[in-house]
Amino acid sequence: MSASKVSAASVAPKKGGGRRKLTLPVVLLIVAGGLALVSLVRLISGANDVTSVGQVSGALELAVPIGLAGLGGLWAERAGVVNIGLEGMMILGTWFGAWAGFQWGPWVGVLFGILGGALGGLLHAVITVTFGVNHIVSGVAINILAVGLTRYLSNFAFDGVEGGSSKQSPRIEAIDRITIPGLSDWLQDLQQKHWFLVSDIAGVVGGVVTNLSWLTVVAILLVPGTWWLLWRTAFGLRLRSCGESPIAAETLGVNVYKYKYIAVITSGGMAGLAGAFLAIVSTGIYQENQTGGRGYIGLAAMIFGNWMPGGMALGAGLFGFTDSLKLRGGAENVHAxxxxxxxxxxxxxxxxxxxxxxxxxxxxxxxxxxxxxxxxLTDQVPSQFVDMAPYVTTLLVLSLSAQRLRMPKADGVIYRRGEGK
Incomplete structure (x- = not known):
């Protein structure tokens, strides 16, 4: 079977359909325009911390678990499986990552977090792909199961251990962080001058090169890695064909079940990595209800990004930035x-x-x-609005971007082997 046949039969869009794709120069112009607008608002409002190095660094750390969950959703849905269970797989990742991390070190915890999420993905694949259960029902069930399972296991693994309890784990050793010496200090000094646009660019770049966890670097590299694997290899072409037209892919010799299983297990692994990041990097400890709905926000970021890695990363960055506003300057930043x-x-x-x-x-x-x-008429917003800002942003972004979205054609469709014969 040739990759070009699958492309022609099941992946390529029809002529005249769809919207023209944004090129890299256009995307960079949009980002530059958005940054200039934020800089203008900063000057008018006086909220100088909006684009500070600390703000951007915090936003990046908050965006990573959302982005990893969104990346997991992208893998599954590009193969035609809706994964509402990302939240539950993240919960499994937090627990397994913390359980292994406090015993054998943070990197072992990362591996176990991926494994925990992948097991959730495997369960979702068995239920939806093999048994043909509704994808939404399966995902919701996994979310409920993950909460109950981790709560039960915590009673045995953490309760009675020094520093732990039935609701949290002992402290986990931190993963090393990197800061580029010289460059980081210079950018921070430039940002503190509060010049139009120049200081904002310095704040954004400085946030990326200051106090950066090695796991954050890995997470960032997974975005272009996923794009290359799914859009530049024969493997990715076959996987995406399962989400566009599994029947056509089957007639051309693609093992649809195999690719769906690979995609959903990888999806769970990505969500598990997001959970491990929360437990090991963000807080250094597992806590009950730690994910706080980030799996759902990751799904929203994926939809905002039109099922593409780059767009998903932008969505995750937006939600992470909004979430970080309440941590630094809170009411003043949200008011701006x-x-x-x-x-x-x-x-x-x-x-x-x-x-x-x-x-x-x-x-x-x-x-x-x-x-x-x-x-x-106001100088600041109520604290309740500050807390709900990330979720309001999620709703606004999805409502404004809904008209341009194009999901995979067979996303969520129950597939049975042999339908194409």
Whole structure:
């Protein structure tokens, strides 16, 4: 079987369908424009910590588990299996990672975290691929099972151990962190000058080269690695064909069951790695309910990214940045984001008018006016709104990006071997 046949039969889009893909220069221009807008808001609001080195470094650390979960969802859904169970697989990753980490070291904990998530993925694959159970039902069941299982195991593994209890593990040894000497200090000094755009760029770059965990480096490399494997190899082409048209792939000799199993187990492993990151890098300890819905936010980041690794990474970065706002400057930073949202909605108004969608333009203008008024009449936002900012961002991003999304055609469709014969 040739890879070109599978591509022509099951993966290539029809002529005239779909939207033109964004090129790298266009994406870089969009990112630069967004950073300039954030810089303008920073100058107007006086919230200078919005793009500081510490803010960006914290945002990156918060974005990594969301991004890894989203990457796991991408693997599964590109093969046609919806993985709502990412949250449960992350929970398994936190527990197994902490259990092995406090006994044998952090890197062994990382491996066990991946293994724990992969076992959850294997269970999901057996239920959905082999037995044909509804993917959503299976995912929800795994989420519930993971909570109960880890709570039960903690009573035996952590309770009674020094530093542990039935709800948390003992302290785990930290993974080494790296900082590029000289460059990090220079960028931090440049960021503290609060110049327009220049200081913001210095803050973003400085956050990436300061106090960076080695596991963060591994997680970042998994994004281009996934893109190369799924979009530049015959293996990836066959796997994606299972998510577009498994029947056509089967007629060309692709073992659809095998590729779905590989994808879903890898998906669970990615989610388990995200959980291990939370336990070992983010906090250094396992705690009950530690994931806090990040598996679901990772799924939202994947959808925002249109089932592509680069877009998913941008979505994870956005959610991580929003989450970090409440940790540094809290109410002041989120108050500045009200102004940013209001300006973005003004841009949306002009875009909707250009597309002659007048009702959407009027609604966007009304919301923008409300945000401008809220920003002008207040100095800070309620603490409750600060806490819910990441989840509000999730809803807003998904609602604004919904019209341009294209999921794999056979995503969530129950497949039976032999249907193509």
């Amino acid at each position: 984001m009200l102004l940013l949202l209001a300006i973005l909605l003004v841009i949306v108004v002009f875009w909707q008018l250009y597309r002659k969608k007048y009702v959407a333009a009027v609604i966007s203008a009304a919301i923008s006016a409300l945000l401008f008024t809220w920003y002008a």
